[in-house]
Structure formats: C-alpha cells, structure tokens
Amino acid sequence: xxxxxxxxxxxxxxxxxxxxxxxxxxxxxxxxxxxxxxxxxxxxxxxxxxxxxxxxxxxxxxxxxxxxxxxxxxxxxxxxxx
Numbered sequence: 001x002x003x004x005x006x007x008x009x010x011x012x013x014x015x016x017x018x019x020x021x022x023x024x025x026x027x028x029x030x031x032x033x034x035x036x037x038x039x040x041x042x043x044x045x046x047x048x049x050x051x052x053x054x055x056x057x058x059x060x061x062x063x064x065x066x067x068x069x070x071x072x073x074x075x076x077x078x079x080x081x082x
Contacts, residue, residue, distance in 0.1 A: 022055035030058035043071050049078065 015021040022040045029038035036056030041051035049072035070078040 019055060023057055026055060026057035030056075041069060048072065 005035055015024055026040060029035050035058070037056065039056035039058075040054045042054055044050045044052050049070050051069040051071055052070035053067075069080070072078040
C-alpha cells in the first residue's frame, strides 16, 4: 500500500477530533509528490457562496487563511481548480 494511503488510514483510525483528521489527511496528501499542499474547506450557503477554510498541510499554509474562495461559478473566485 502506498505511503499516502497508510498515512490517510492512520489519520482515519487514530484521530479524536475533526481538526486532527483534516490535518492528518492533508498531511498524507501533501507529503507525497507531486503535491506540496492540501487543504479542506466547507461550502457555505451564504450570499457569496464562500468556502470556509477548515485545515491544511503543506509549504504555503500562511497564504490560505487570507484566500477567498467561492463555489459560485459566476465569479472569478469560483472558477478555479477548487
């Protein structure tokens, strides 16, 4: 089994909080090539259709907390790979 799956399985089996689970899964992804960053967000049903940042792991974490991402396909922030 690839290391990424072992790390993800461990995170699923051994965490006690949602925050630990998100961190563990993101770490499992971002610790393997070609990925350098992984993050998890939740779609909000507000007027901007924003995505609330829940957690991440990787090289550029500091930039994510200030990032505005939307799931509204009519806006530039909703048309990206997220």
